[in-house]
Amino acid sequence: MAVRQIQAICSSARATWKIHAISVAHRLGAVPVGETSVFIAVSAVHHADALDACKFMIDELKATVPIWKKEVYSNGEVWKENPEFMERRSMEPAGKAVDAPNVACRRICCGAKSKVSDESTACEMNLE
Known part of the structure; x- marks a missing residue:
């Protein structure tokens, strides 16, 4: 789900700005x-397009991609939800589908790592 949503963010950025690569x-x-x-790295002929696309992408990633983290302390651990994601999620109508481009996903090491590449959108994604 997270990979598809990041791919959708790449496609949206590409549709909005004149971007060479992401x-x-x-x-x-x-x-x-x-x-x-x-x-997140974006290349474009004009730096304003690249900077605006980067800002959009990090804001959208934080608000729409379901990512949680576990913080580990010397006296215990706690799972933290992404507050931007939870806020955006609470405002969406129930059952809303996420549009994602048709991009091949190759998983490595039991799905722990992924690299996504699509020549038509030049959106590359590495999860490590």
Whole structure:
């Protein structure tokens, strides 16, 4: 579900701005404090298109992709929900389908890692 939603965000950005290429990476598994968990890169002829698309994509990723994290402390652990996602989700009508482009998904290592690439949209996604 998360992969399809990120692909839909890539397609939406491509439809809105004149973009040459998009690359998205979201880490899976343990991410030490202070390390990067999300990476979005956009190339375009005009920097304003690339910057606007990047801002849109990170905002949409946080608001529409179902990602939760477990914070581990010395005295225990807690699952945290993404507040932007939960807020957006509460405003959507029930049963709303998510449109996603037809992009092949190749899974590696039991689905723990994924790389998605589509020449027609030049949207590349790496999950590590």
